Amino acid sequence: MRGVSGLARLLGAGHFVVTCEVGPPKGVNVDGLTEKAALLKSFVDAANVTDCQTAVVRLSSIAACVHLAAMGLEPVVQMTARDRNRIAVQSDLLGAYSLGIRNVLCLTGDHQKFGNHPGAKGVFDLDSVQMVEMVRRLGAPGEFQCGEPVCGEPPVFFVGAVENPCAEPLELRVRRLEKKIRAGARFVQTQCVYDLDRFRHFMGLVRARGLHEHAHILAGVTPLKSVRMARFMRDAVAGVYVPDEVVARIEAAADPAAEGVAMCVEQIAALREIEGVAGVHIMAVAWEAIVPEIVRRAGLYPRPADDEPKDRNR
Amino acid sequence: MIVVEAKSFAQVAAMTSDCRRLLVAACAGCTAVCGVGGERQAEELADALRLHARLRGKVLETEVRGVTRQCEPEFVAEFAPAMGRAEAVLTLGCGVGAQFLAERYPNVPVLPGVNTRFAGGLTAPGVWEERCRLCGDCVLHLTGGICPRTRCAKGIMNGPCGGAAGGFCEVGGGSPCAWLLIWERLERLGRAGVLDEIGPPPDWSDAQAGPRRSGKGGGAE
Numbered sequence: 001m002r003g004v005s006g007l008a009r010l011l012g013a014g015h016f017v018v019t020c021e022v023g024p025p026k027g028v029n030v031d032g033l034t035e036k037a038a039l040l041k042s043f044v045d046a047a048n049v050t051d052c053q054t055a056v057v058r059l060s061s062i063a064a065c066v067h068l069a070a071m072g073l074e075p076v077v078q079m080t081a082r083d084r085n086r087i088a089v090q091s092d093l094l095g096a097y098s099l100g101i102r103n104v105l106c107l108t109g110d111h112q113k114f115g116n117h118p119g120a121k122g123v124f125d126l127d128s129v130q131m132v133e134m135v136r137r138l139g140a141p142g143e144f145q146c147g148e149p150v151c152g153e154p155p156v157f158f159v160g161a162v163e164n165p166c167a168e169p170l171e172l173r174v175r176r177l178e179k180k181i182r183a184g185a186r187f188v189q190t191q192c193v194y195d196l197d198r199f200r201h202f203m204g205l206v207r208a209r210g211l212h213e214h215a216h217i218l219a220g221v222t223p224l225k226s227v228r229m230a231r232f233m234r235d236a237v238a239g240v241y242v243p244d245e246v247v248a249r250i251e252a253a254a255d256p257a258a259e260g261v262a263m264c265v266e267q268i269a270a271l272r273e274i275e276g277v278a279g280v281h282i283m284a285v286a287w288e289a290i291v292p293e294i295v296r297r298a299g300l301y302p303r304p305a306d307d308e309p310k311d312r313n314r
Numbered sequence: 315m316i317v318v319e320a321k322s323f324a325q326v327a328a329m330t331s332d333c334r335r336l337l338v339a340a341c342a343g344c345t346a347v348c349g350v351g352g353e354r355q356a357e358e359l360a361d362a363l364r365l366h367a368r369l370r371g372k373v374l375e376t377e378v379r380g381v382t383r384q385c386e387p388e389f390v391a392e393f394a395p396a397m398g399r400a401e402a403v404l405t406l407g408c409g410v411g412a413q414f415l416a417e418r419y420p421n422v423p424v425l426p427g428v429n430t431r432f433a434g435g436l437t438a439p440g441v442w443e444e445r446c447r448l449c450g451d452c453v454l455h456l457t458g459g460i461c462p463r464t465r466c467a468k469g470i471m472n473g474p475c476g477g478a479a480g481g482f483c484e485v486g487g488g489s490p491c492a493w494l495l496i497w498e499r500l501e502r503l504g505r506a507g508v509l510d511e512i513g514p515p516p517d518w519s520d521a522q523a524g525p526r527r528s529g530k531g532g533g534a535e
Contacts, residue, residue: 113486128470
């Protein structure tokens with residue numbers, strides 16, 4: 001069961017990486033998933049598979065990651081604390097590792113109230129920081145949360161976390177990010193950035209603490225597809241900050257989707273100039289098909305080759 | 315204190331519809347303070363249930379009795395004569411009181427007239443808010459005296475999560491983000507450095523091991 005994360009290797013080699021997000025189906029038919037993988041695989045370095053995002057039941061992230069890996073796409077399994085206690089998280093991650101998955105993104109998770117089973121019991125046995133630490137310890141020194149050793153080869157995951165760079169108070173966000181990194185996060189994907197000035201300020205605080213030297217920070221971007229989406233992201237999505245100018249630009253455009261893509265490409269160009277930003281994470285919610293165009297126009301195509309063999313699974 | 319809410323009249327009427335002689339058991343403790351379980355409310359509920367039955371061509375006899383606290387055996391014993399006359403008891407005590415009644419009077423059906431909600435305190439006239447989840451593993455010394463397990467919708471120890479907006483919890487209800495409150499308070503106290511430590515995972519081994527017991531004056535046995 002050898003093999004390390006291809007994502008870790010590319011980041012370690014200093015490449016400006018591109019990741020994207022893939023939502024698994026609300027059922028068992030994976031045709032759509034494999035189509036997405038075929039479309040995306042030469043344009044991104046890894047794809048995160050969401051874990052029942054917004055608390056809506058979907059195909060499991062681990063299963064979807066295995067399908068993506070079979071298509072030649074490097075998967076990042078997302079793991080939320082909402083639905084699993086510490087026993088289930090560790091068990092699921094042993095399973096994921098045994099199936100060849102090497103990247104994990106630890107999240108607290110959206111509250112169950114927003115999903116399609118609002119009456120479900122949220123678990124939240126651990127939070128994301130505690131989960132990061134637990135997953136790091138599974139790999140080194142190779143022990144479970146209770147302190148017992150893992151049998152045999154320890155599962156050394158490339159552990160990721162998230163942070164919201166535009167939420168107040170910024171200083172608290174940075175301190176919390178530092179805590180996640182000290183807990184063991186080696187890459188960080190941010191909530192989507194629309195306000196570049198705020199993000200620059202956030203990165204200044206990150207650099208002041210040297211956090212970018214201990215973890216690879218990938219800035220999140222989400223292309224706006226319509227006026228409705230722009231307003232929705234501004235008004236209704238918790239944790240996302242969309243300035244009025246951004247909404248106004250989409251409103252004024254003859255072709256809002258094209259304007260959204262143009263804006264996203266500009267944002268990526270600006271993000272690349274910020275010291276400490278190691279890549280971008282494109283969250284094209286239900287619009288994965290646009291990712292290749294964004295990557296091309298941002299000058300990020302072709303992607304660097306990952307020379308290591310992909311046959312790490314079995 | 316224990317905060318309770320009255321069940322809807324329709325629920326209570328349905329629950330008691332087969333009964334001809336009903337004891338309505340009040341409690342002068344927390345539920346009376348909540349304005350739903352005292353003797354006056356018990357009298358009003360009994361009147362309404364009798365009227366409801368009469369309008370349906372039925373006869374319902376009610377008796378109202380109250381005790382200081384239904385959660386103590388010696389007070390529960392005071393119900394004995396009335397229990398002897400009743401077909402069922404509708405209690406306005408909390409869930410603890412209801413279970414103490416059921417234990418002491420095994421032959422009388424116990425019907426809950428209230429929903430037992432949480433341990434809370436008065437935050438505005440007539441408004442109680444949950445302040446303690448009774449987890450048995452108090453962390454208030456780490457969190458500026460503000461309980462994240464209770465007041466954060468996700469009960470997390472290393473917040474705030476990514477969902478807080480404008481200082482409020484994404485889950486709604488107008489609740490301030492507990493972690494912003496914790497941060498502000500620790501800053502004011504000059505103790506914000508506490509937040510740089512990883513808050514520990516909760517220990518549920520006591521809280522989920524069946525009914526908990528505690529000796530007089532503190533610590534569990």
